[in-house]
Amino acid sequence: MAVKPAEGVAFEYNVPVVIIGAGACGLTAALAARDGGADVLVLERDAKPTGSTSLSAGLIPAANTRYQREKGIEDDARTFFNDLRAKAKGQSDPQIVMTVARASGETIDWLSEKHAIDFHLVEGFYYPGHSRLRMHGPASQTGADLEQALLVAVENAGIDVLTEASVEDVYAYADGRVTGVGFTRPDGAVETVGCDTLILACNGFGGNPEMVKTFIPEMSSADYCGHTSNTGDAVRWGEALGAALGDMASYQGHGSVAYPHGLPLTWAVITRGGFQVNIHGERFANEMRGYSEHAEEVIRQPQHIAWDIYDLHCEESALGFHDYREIVKLGAVKRADTIEELALLIEVPPAALKETLERTQACARGEEQDPFGRDFTKGSPLQAPFLACKVNGALFHTQGGLLIDEQAQVLKNDGSPLPNLFAGGGAARGLSGPSSWGYMSGNGLLAAAVLGRIAGQSAARLARAS
Numbered sequence: 001m002a003v004k005p006a007e008g009v010a011f012e013y014n015v016p017v018v019i020i021g022a023g024a025c026g027l028t029a030a031l032a033a034r035d036g037g038a039d040v041l042v043l044e045r046d047a048k049p050t051g052s053t054s055l056s057a058g059l060i061p062a063a064n065t066r067y068q069r070e071k072g073i074e075d076d077a078r079t080f081f082n083d084l085r086a087k088a089k090g091q092s093d094p095q096i097v098m099t100v101a102r103a104s105g106e107t108i109d110w111l112s113e114k115h116a117i118d119f120h121l122v123e124g125f126y127y128p129g130h131s132r133l134r135m136h137g138p139a140s141q142t143g144a145d146l147e148q149a150l151l152v153a154v155e156n157a158g159i160d161v162l163t164e165a166s167v168e169d170v171y172a173y174a175d176g177r178v179t180g181v182g183f184t185r186p187d188g189a190v191e192t193v194g195c196d197t198l199i200l201a202c203n204g205f206g207g208n209p210e211m212v213k214t215f216i217p218e219m220s221s222a223d224y225c226g227h228t229s230n231t232g233d234a235v236r237w238g239e240a241l242g243a244a245l246g247d248m249a250s251y252q253g254h255g256s257v258a259y260p261h262g263l264p265l266t267w268a269v270i271t272r273g274g275f276q277v278n279i280h281g282e283r284f285a286n287e288m289r290g291y292s293e294h295a296e297e298v299i300r301q302p303q304h305i306a307w308d309i310y311d312l313h314c315e316e317s318a319l320g321f322h323d324y325r326e327i328v329k330l331g332a333v334k335r336a337d338t339i340e341e342l343a344l345l346i347e348v349p350p351a352a353l354k355e356t357l358e359r360t361q362a363c364a365r366g367e368e369q370d371p372f373g374r375d376f377t378k379g380s381p382l383q384a385p386f387l388a389c390k391v392n393g394a395l396f397h398t399q400g401g402l403l404i405d406e407q408a409q410v411l412k413n414d415g416s417p418l419p420n421l422f423a424g425g426g427a428a429r430g431l432s433g434p435s436s437w438g439y440m441s442g443n444g445l446l447a448a449a450v451l452g453r454i455a456g457q458s459a460a461r462l463a464r465a466s
Contacts, residue, residue: 135441207232
């Protein structure tokens, strides 16, 4: 990966807007740029576009959408902004957070009405940090279906997506103005394409062990459940062009990944009253702080694992998720009629697990206060039959990256914009503040879809003016 001098370079062909990465950010950016009147080329490293989007549940949080209004749910940008900022303890960029909150609802409605992407609103439980029901995704609640829907929309819009095109080099002048990129093909051939504007939509650096060790050392030994192509290319190109970086220690972890299967077990089972225990049958933290920061809590447990304990009521919402149904098919979910039988199945001390259950039930009835500070009264006491699944803590994707302005234009260290470089999704500084505890459910796809659209709109305007 390199930034090379643009002087004297003759490109094989030119496209006004070039986008690196064909996940949710890149495809949304492509749709917005085409709607803005620009010709677009998307370059994707993999043979089949999947990325982090396909590995997710495909849920995008958004405020004041038609889907919410149809359900009588009142939500607005200010409420969403307050939720996002509260989760990040006020340490995220307020201008970018407000920009995204304001544009979130119209982005969902635009994708639905203009590009025929069908969303549904997830109901039945609130994700940690959200004060409204605002998760929008495909009916299957799988990122693979969201990715496929975006690919269909891009094809219908006549946008070219070139796969197996691994961008290696960015060509630019000394002032940071990008003139084109070079990419390799599977046979080793190198091709070049010139551009008026470049959008970096190639996510973060979770797949780069050295960068993880440098910026988020506490997760250097954690399992990585993100896309292996997230190797930090956008950060390295941006730095070489003089871009500023922000919140590089920020990331999305997950404290409930079915082990050893590597599939995320939705936090819905916890939200509705479930809890976690270690191999000693004991709880060890407040599970409702957020599943991202909870990853570290699980990693610190003996053998680096935990057990999710829940019941059929908790499972109701989980069954709406494709990943959960796969986990069940794999036999990872254990069921028993009594807590003692469940303890024997999962090989934890029966007396300890029984005592833990009884204490959480008492907390749910309001008879005791949870020593970890969790409010169990928002759920209901667990009842037989009981379920359990072995989980570990994992790194999903990074949340730090290139600083951008409200037009998604990449900024230099002095705060001025680079001439024609844009970024969104995991390539840009996210909405989660400086660490794992600021991540709120859906922040990754929120930044991908909304900043992708803003980047596409801005790049098209600049390209038209060139």
